[in-house]
Amino acid sequence: MPALTEPMQIEAFRLMALKASVKLEAKGMRRSSGRSATAIARTKLGLDRSASREEIIEALDALIWKRTA
Numbered sequence: 001m002p003a004l005t006e007p008m009q010i011e012a013f014r015l016m017a018l019k020a021s022v023k024l025e026a027k028g029m030r031r032s033s034g035r036s037a038t039a040i041a042r043t044k045l046g047l048d049r050s051a052s053r054e055e056i057i058e059a060l061d062a063l064i065w066k067r068t069a
Contacts, residue, residue, distance in 0.1 A: 012064055015067065019060040021037030023057065038053060042056065
């Protein structure tokens with residue numbers, strides 16, 4: 001199994017994990033008792049509270065592809 005050692009690889013993995021957490025929250029699962037993954041993603045992406053989960057997932061996808069390209 002290859003190790004993630006480059007900063008861009010680590011950031012891309014973090015974004016993928018955040019995207020998966022947002023998808024699970026949409027299905028009713030909670031990440032932890034702290035802030036929701038949706039709130040963390042909105043802050044990271046600079047979106048306002050009216051942004052839907054679908055918009056957040058699309059923005060995360062675009063950012064992930066940008067980081068891995």
